[in-house]
Amino acid sequence: MERKRFHLLLLLLVAVSLVLSGCGNIVLTKGFTGGRLYTVGSASASESELKVYYLDLTGQYESAFGTDVFDQSGNENLSDAVKDNALSLLTKVKVLNLMAESDGVSLSSEEETKAKQCAGAYYSSLPEDVITYLDTNEDKVTAMMEELALSEKETQNILSTVSSEVSDDEARTVQVQNILIKTYTTDDAGNRVEFSDEEKQAAKQKAESILQEIRDGIANLTGVTFDTYVSRYSEGDTGTITVTRQHEDTAFADACFALGEGEISDVVETNDGYRIIKCISAYDESSTEANKASILKTRRENAFNEAYNAYADGLTTRLSESEYAKITRYEGDLSGVDSLLADYENTFGEFTNF
Numbered sequence: 371m372e373r374k375r376f377h378l379l380l381l382l383l384v385a386v387s388l389v390l391s392g393c394g395n396i397v398l399t400k401g402f403t404g405g406r407l408y409t410v411g412s413a414s415a416s417e418s419e420l421k422v423y424y425l426d427l428t429g430q431y432e433s434a435f436g437t438d439v440f441d442q443s444g445n446e447n448l449s450d451a452v453k454d455n456a457l458s459l460l461t462k463v464k465v466l467n468l469m470a471e472s473d474g475v476s477l478s479s480e481e482e483t484k485a486k487q488c489a490g491a492y493y494s495s496l497p498e499d500v501i502t503y504l505d506t507n508e509d510k511v512t513a514m515m516e517e518l519a520l521s522e523k524e525t526q527n528i529l530s531t532v533s534s535e536v537s538d539d540e541a542r543t544v545q546v547q548n549i550l551i552k553t554y555t556t557d558d559a560g561n562r563v564e565f566s567d568e569e570k571q572a573a574k575q576k577a578e579s580i581l582q583e584i585r586d587g588i589a590n591l592t593g594v595t596f597d598t599y600v601s602r603y604s605e606g607d608t609g610t611i612t613v614t615r616q617h618e619d620t621a622f623a624d625a626c627f628a629l630g631e632g633e634i635s636d637v638v639e640t641n642d643g644y645r646i647i648k649c650i651s652a653y654d655e656s657s658t659e660a661n662k663a664s665i666l667k668t669r670r671e672n673a674f675n676e677a678y679n680a681y682a683d684g685l686t687t688r689l690s691e692s693e694y695a696k697i698t699r700y701e702g703d704l705s706g707v708d709s710l711l712a713d714y715e716n717t718f719g720e721f722t723n724f
Contacts, residue, residue: 550606
């Protein structure tokens with residue numbers, strides 16, 4: 371089966387020190403007995419399980435960015451970063467399985483059958499050298515597929531309490547043009563340097579002078595358009611921008627939503643400087659609908675992270691540092707090898723990965 375380039379490629383590349391973030395106490399050990407690589411709470415994981423995810427993500431990167439992606443200049447640390455991602459994903463699955471047990475969530479017999487069939491199809495697609503690398507068998511793969519399915523079921527259990535209703539008012543977007551007079555500069559290294567109080571006062575006076583020029587132009591019917599003033603004076607975006615109530619600069623957002631269509635604001639102090647804002651559209655239907663989806667996605671992510679972190683913070687994770695360091699990337703041809711995660715999604719549907 372051809373590998374799919376799907377949303378799991380968006381996993382952030384994390385440093386090894388942050389790989390198990392969310393778990394309360396991380397202990398590096400010299401090793402375990404019984405083939406275990408690490409434990410998280412009462413759950414344990416083997417080197418074989420990690421390699422399955424490592425192989426999967428390796429194939430996804432090669433499929434998306436080329437089979438030579440790991441050999442390209444500047445990507446010398448990519449293999450380790452992808453391994454860290456695999457460990458992070460495996461840990462999340464293990465923690466969600468512990469949460470499922472605590473919440474009384476389990477797979478139905480039908481779901482167990484689907485997991486077994488999906489695992490069998492995946493395992494049967496693996497070449498002998500890949501099976502040797504993974505040191506796995508069909509029973510191990512079936513257990514992994516069941517844990518994937520249970521982790522997703524627990525995720526949906528967490529999200530079941532999240533309201534899917536987003537009001538038009540909460541999601542409403544406005545379109546504006548604005549003139550920005552900055553109150554900061556950047557140094558040679560690109561770092562932001564705030565203006566002194568005197569410089570800020572001068573910037574404010576400049577903005578107020580521009581606003582007066584605009585008002586005089588309107589009063590005297592000069593016909594000079596607002597976007598002309600934007601092009602002439604703005605030190606920021608000169609186009610029309612869409613603003614939501616969730617904008618990170620609350621002073622800017624509040625000023626935008628206080629305007630009626632066609633109205634021009636007073637000088638507004640915002641995070642980046644002083645702004646003069648004109649409302650172009652007080653309601654944009656298409657972007658408002660898109661913002662509803664964005665708000666719901668953020669709401670779901672926040673609910674998941676709150677529940678997950680509250681549980682994971684109480685767990686101790688022990689990782690065999692020496693054994694983890696020995697695990698290397700499979701460097702053979704993966705073009706015809708199935709993806710565990712793609713096979714899972716083909717059987718169960720999208721795997722939620724916040």
